[in-house]
Amino acid sequence: MSKAPSLILSVLKxxxxxxxxxxxxKHNNPYNLSKPILDMHDYCPVCNQLTEIETGFWWGTGYVSxxxxxxxSVATVIAFxxxxxxxxDYSFLWYLIANALILAMAVPYLxxxxxxxxxxxxxxxxxxxxxxKK
Ligand SMILES: [Zn+2]
Numbered sequence: 001m002s003k004a005p006s007l008i009l010s011v012l013k014x015x016x017x018x019x020x021x022x023x024x025x026k027h028n029n030p031y032n033l034s035k036p037i038l039d040m041h042d043y044c045p046v047c048n049q050l051t052e053i054e055t056g057f058w059w060g061t062g063y064v065s066x067x068x069x070x071x072x073s074v075a076t077v078i079a080f081x082x083x084x085x086x087x088x089d090y091s092f093l094w095y096l097i098a099n100a101l102i103l104a105m106a107v108p109y110l111x112x113x114x115x116x117x118x119x120x121x122x123x124x125x126x127x128x129x130x131x132x133k134k
Contacts, residue, residue: 014115016049018126019125019129025039040052053119061114063118069103072106
């Protein structure tokens, strides 16, 4: 039996949690804004796993997205502290502006990552997915 593809890599590449091979989104580049960012396959193109498991399934993605935004903000606060530092001037305002821009630029990828992480909470990797193709 071949080695299972990495969970972290497949999540970062927004791949199906069931087979870790198929891409969940129809267009791979989330920054191609001429295409809908959240245009997903109804079923995984590789293993045929249903993506929207039930009506309103993506509702919980908001919690994941919120957590990711907080994680990005914590990372930027640490980076700002290390590389710029806090002074009694407008540095906090500059931090807020920079963080808002970084978050806004990350949105297309973060919303896709949120859906992939959310789906991974409910759909587990099956090393024998080829034999039990849905
Ligand atoms: Zn799949």
